[in-house]
Amino acid sequence: MHTEELDALKRQNQEKPLSRRDFVRVLSVASAGTGLVTAGLTGLSLTSSQRAEAAELIVETLGKLPTVKLGRLPMKVTPLCISQDWSRDLLAPALDLGINFIHKAGYWNNVPDEIKKLPRESYYTDITVDNTSPGHDPDNYDEAYNQVKNSLAKNDLKYYDIYRAHYGWHSPEKVKPENNTSYKAFLKLKKEGLVKYFGVSQHPYDGTPAEVIEKYALMTQACIDSGIIDAMQVWYSYGYPKEVMDIFAKASKAGIGMTAMKINAHGRGKMGADKERQVALKAEGMIGRALIRDVMTEKRPDGKPIFHTCVSALRNQQTFEENVGGVSKKVAMRDGFDQFQYEV
Amino acid sequence: MIAAWTPPEWVYNCFPRPELETEVVTLDYVMEAMQAEIAACTEWDSTPLGRVLHVAHMLVSHQGADGLWAATFHLRTGKDVGVERSSAPLSLFRRLNAILDSTEFDFALRRGEAGVLSQKE
Numbered sequence: 398m399h400t401e402e403l404d405a406l407k408r409q410n411q412e413k414p415l416s417r418r419d420f421v422r423v424l425s426v427a428s429a430g431t432g433l434v435t436a437g438l439t440g441l442s443l444t445s446s447q448r449a450e451a452a453e454l455i456v457e458t459l460g461k462l463p464t465v466k467l468g469r470l471p472m473k474v475t476p477l478c479i480s481q482d483w484s485r486d487l488l489a490p491a492l493d494l495g496i497n498f499i500h501k502a503g504y505w506n507n508v509p510d511e512i513k514k515l516p517r518e519s520y521y522t523d524i525t526v527d528n529t530s531p532g533h534d535p536d537n538y539d540e541a542y543n544q545v546k547n548s549l550a551k552n553d554l555k556y557y558d559i560y561r562a563h564y565g566w567h568s569p570e571k572v573k574p575e576n577n578t579s580y581k582a583f584l585k586l587k588k589e590g591l592v593k594y595f596g597v598s599q600h601p602y603d604g605t606p607a608e609v610i611e612k613y614a615l616m617t618q619a620c621i622d623s624g625i626i627d628a629m630q631v632w633y634s635y636g637y638p639k640e641v642m643d644i645f646a647k648a649s650k651a652g653i654g655m656t657a658m659k660i661n662a663h664g665r666g667k668m669g670a671d672k673e674r675q676v677a678l679k680a681e682g683m684i685g686r687a688l689i690r691d692v693m694t695e696k697r698p699d700g701k702p703i704f705h706t707c708v709s710a711l712r713n714q715q716t717f718e719e720n721v722g723g724v725s726k727k728v729a730m731r732d733g734f735d736q737f738q739y740e741v
Numbered sequence: 742m743i744a745a746w747t748p749p750e751w752v753y754n755c756f757p758r759p760e761l762e763t764e765v766v767t768l769d770y771v772m773e774a775m776q777a778e779i780a781a782c783t784e785w786d787s788t789p790l791g792r793v794l795h796v797a798h799m800l801v802s803h804q805g806a807d808g809l810w811a812a813t814f815h816l817r818t819g820k821d822v823g824v825e826r827s828s829a830p831l832s833l834f835r836r837l838n839a840i841l842d843s844t845e846f847d848f849a850l851r852r853g854e855a856g857v858l859s860q861k862e
Contacts (some may be wrong), residue, residue, distance in 0.1 A: 443785075448785060481841070481843065482790075482794055482841050482843070482845075484785075484786075484787050486785065501845070504841075504843045504844050504845040505842065505843065505844075506842050506843065506844060507842055527848055530801065530802075530848075531801065531802045531803070531804065532801070532804050532806075532808075532848075532849070532852060533848065548844065551844075564802075600802075603752055603819055606750055634749075636749075661791075662749075662755055662791075662795055663749040663754070663755075666748070666749070710791040710794070710795075712782075712786065712787040712788045712790060712791050713785060713786040713787070713788055714785070716788065
């Protein structure tokens with residue numbers, strides 16, 4: 398199909414949906430290039446079934462995702478997680494690709510049908526527990542315990558794999574097991590079979606950039622020293638200072654399962670301006686893909702990756718294809734990108 | 742309505758700005774901008790919702806002990822400007838909970854609603 402023909406179809410599509418024949422022709426053009434399928438569909442207004450068909454093609458293009466061990470935990474997770482606040486139409490393709498870790502599942506009132514029908518053991522979840530969030534009382538045992546209990550009563554997920562203290566603690570003393578109310582609530586919930594592992598979604602604190610790094614280092618070290626933290630989710634993106642990377646490398650080396658978040662929100666501008674880095678990551682013009690590859694190939698001093706998985710806010714098919722492609726083996730091979738280590 | 746978004750190193754990072762040089766905004770402006778972002782979402786593309794969620798998460802972090810927020814604030818430093826308090830984010834939180842079938846903002850809503858009540862008293 399020639400460009401002129403495609404343009405004519407796009408113009409025609411302003412008036413009415415593409416016919417089956419035309420849609421198939423457009424799809425075959427979209428999948429023939431080495432770029433994104435969704436890029437070939439830009440400017441077209443597709444019906445629900447056409448979108449579903451495009452999603453199937455995207456899944457085929459990306460291939461099944463690999464899994465990696467989440468630090469010392471007996472969990473093999475995909476290098477990218479589903480987030481509870483993703484667009485619902487992305488869940489089916491994500492599950493088809495094998496994505497098996499759902500972040501913030503504890504906030505769901507009702508689990509979406511795509512997930513409800515799966516055996517509970519076939520995927521992992523976490524709950525971000527809010528008694529450590531701003532405005533809450535980190536010593537409120539009942540709030541922590543009841544959030545987990547009440548959410549499971551609503552969404553029927555049976556259990557969460559990871560209990561994450563949301564935002565994290567504000568002093569090293571509060572992380573220590575003897576002072577840690579979240580940990581006490583976790584132990585009770587674990588005994589009841591409602592959670593399995595203890596973790597934190599550590600947010601940085603307000604302050605100058607130097608103060609933020611200093612506090613992040615202090616609290617990450619406290620988490621390592623406590624010996625009770627199995628998993629950490631942290632803000633990390635392209636352009637963050639090396640000092641921050643060094644802190645997370647230490648946590649990763651200590652066997653803590655590491656998840657990176659805020660990858661797109663915080664790195665987009667810098668990566669967008671750095672064409673050279675995009676080229677090095679074999680993702681020229683695909684900022685989401687470049688950001689994911691950058692974060693997921695950050696190395697510890699021993700050469701192993703710092704992060705085992707990451708969270709990215711995905712809200713349409715194009716960002717889905719671009720971002721998920723960042724951790725796809727099939728796409729990496731096609732792009733000649735050989736920096737992933739799948740066996741950690 | 743949104744001329745730019747604040748840089749990642751600012752206290753209120755990735756927040757909307759009505760003009761390129763703006764550093765002080767009202768919460769009413771931010772809320773209006775966020776409601777417009779939600780309105781820009783389509784069934785198949787909810788990209789603006791991601792930006793709204795980020796702003797909402799930041800606002801949860803900055804909810805005051807009284808359950809309310811500074812009506813005007815400095816985006817770069819995070820400092821309150823003036824003494825007026827506002828409950829403007831509550832309607833946004835309700836809308837986000839409904840859109841995502843979520844309980845994420847329940848606690849902030851309870852605190853905010855209590856704050857509004859005690860302000861009336």
